[in-house]
Amino acid sequence: MLIINIKGLVGVHPKEKLVLRGSEMANLPLLENAWLLLEGGLIKDFGTMDNVPSSLLHFPSTIDASGKFVCPSWCDSHTHIVFAAPREEEFVMKIAGKTYEDIAAAGGGILNSARKLELATEDHLFESASLRLKDMIKQGTGAVEIKSGYGLTVESELKMLRVIKRLKLAFNIPIKATLLAAHAYPTAYKNDHQGYIKLIIEELLPIVAKEGLADYMDAFCEKGFFAVEETDQLLTAAAKYGLKPKIHANQLSVSGGVQIGVKHHAVSVDHLEETDEDVLQALSNSDTIATLLPSCSFYLNIPFANARGLLNANAPVALATDYNPGSTPSGNMNFVVSLGCIKLKMLPEEAINAATLNGAAAMELSKEVGSIAIGKKANLFITRAIPSLAFLPYSFGQSQIEMVILNGEIYNG
Numbered sequence: 001m002l003i004i005n006i007k008g009l010v011g012v013h014p015k016e017k018l019v020l021r022g023s024e025m026a027n028l029p030l031l032e033n034a035w036l037l038l039e040g041g042l043i044k045d046f047g048t049m050d051n052v053p054s055s056l057l058h059f060p061s062t063i064d065a066s067g068k069f070v071c072p073s074w075c076d077s078h079t080h081i082v083f084a085a086p087r088e089e090e091f092v093m094k095i096a097g098k099t100y101e102d103i104a105a106a107g108g109g110i111l112n113s114a115r116k117l118e119l120a121t122e123d124h125l126f127e128s129a130s131l132r133l134k135d136m137i138k139q140g141t142g143a144v145e146i147k148s149g150y151g152l153t154v155e156s157e158l159k160m161l162r163v164i165k166r167l168k169l170a171f172n173i174p175i176k177a178t179l180l181a182a183h184a185y186p187t188a189y190k191n192d193h194q195g196y197i198k199l200i201i202e203e204l205l206p207i208v209a210k211e212g213l214a215d216y217m218d219a220f221c222e223k224g225f226f227a228v229e230e231t232d233q234l235l236t237a238a239a240k241y242g243l244k245p246k247i248h249a250n251q252l253s254v255s256g257g258v259q260i261g262v263k264h265h266a267v268s269v270d271h272l273e274e275t276d277e278d279v280l281q282a283l284s285n286s287d288t289i290a291t292l293l294p295s296c297s298f299y300l301n302i303p304f305a306n307a308r309g310l311l312n313a314n315a316p317v318a319l320a321t322d323y324n325p326g327s328t329p330s331g332n333m334n335f336v337v338s339l340g341c342i343k344l345k346m347l348p349e350e351a352i353n354a355a356t357l358n359g360a361a362a363m364e365l366s367k368e369v370g371s372i373a374i375g376k377k378a379n380l381f382i383t384r385a386i387p388s389l390a391f392l393p394y395s396f397g398q399s400q401i402e403m404v405i406l407n408g409e410i411y412n413g
Contacts, residue, residue: 073142075359142379149180221257
């Protein structure tokens with residue numbers, strides 16, 4: 001496939017550039033008046049229209065992208081899209097003024113999803129997650145991480161992870177799986193934290209490792225959930241099985257989750273709605289990526305992450321959806337990028353880099369996706385004819401994506 005007359009080819013980073021930090025994120029290479037050749041599912045070559053190889057002048061499969069931008073697919077590195085049912089009843093509770101903690105205390109929240117998931121079949125979970133993932137792909141997402149965490153028993157956590165494994169086989173995009181059994185304490189272990197941690201370490205982890213069901217281990221390190229010492233214990237055990245750490249950190253308070261993540265060389269620490277100077281300093285000197293989830297802040301009406309502070313501290317920043325039934329019932333990365341600009345005060349270039357190359361890096365996929373580079377997967381989207389790249393986040397709530405390309409083929413799913 002040959003795409004020609006491209007107004008702007010976006011994110012033309014060198015292939016060896018795998019993550020961007022701080023001020024680097026304001027540089028989004030843009031090749032104007034360009035062409036792009038896709039072959040065998042990969043990016044084969046590209047250049048400017050005044051230098052098109054003669055061998056391509058009569059290429060049989062050509063798309064004219066006049067007035068349009070071609071972008072690398074969004075890389076959504078934090079989702080929870082395997083769940084049994086939505087929680088719109090909690091949406092009404094939020095409108096009535098109930099907080100996240102109030103809803104959890106009333107039997108809602110994560111435990112609500114866990115009860116529903118226990119009764120759901122694997123086929124139901126697979127079919128409903130597939131519909132969500134198809135919608136995300138249509139909105140430009142071309143790589144995704146999916147967490148467990150609504151099981152909270154050995155059997156239900158394994159059921160979720162096996163569904164994610166089925167999604168990996170069924171969808172032709174990179175998918176990473178994360179074990180998040182440490183999402184909340186089940187009611188039976190409310191007063192026996194070590195009992196549940198022992199269950200995860202001694203019963204669940206060996207099966208997950210044996211069946212190859214997860215790439216990462218995550219924990220909700222937060223007041224009322226998993227303490228720093230408990231998170232440390234879980235990540236240490238997971239490392240023995242080859243599961244790299246990711247952490248839910250600092251969503252509701254400055255919890256110490258970022259620092260324990262850095263200690264364990266976490267691939268990413270996610271949320272960070274609450275930060276202080278110690279957090280900024282820890283990430284400034286680390287390769288751990290700060291993954292921000294602004295649509296969660298939007299939905300819960302909690303503070304937005306300090307993206308400018310993180311960028312000024314030279315930290316690597318990614319953006320992701322946090323798609324889940326309780327705090328972010330949306331997988332629309334376009335809206336996330338808009339919020340990155342509107343609420344996190346990121347430049348359009350910074351937000352797009354955070355949602356593409358750095359999102360890929362937060363899944364250890366930036367050698368494959370996240371930018372326009374020869375040899376990378378041809379996972380892309382083509383915009384409508386728009387006046388500038390800034391129009392993409394500017395026009396929030398309205399899709400500017402005209403065509404999605406996965407592995408060099410037009411996606412019609």
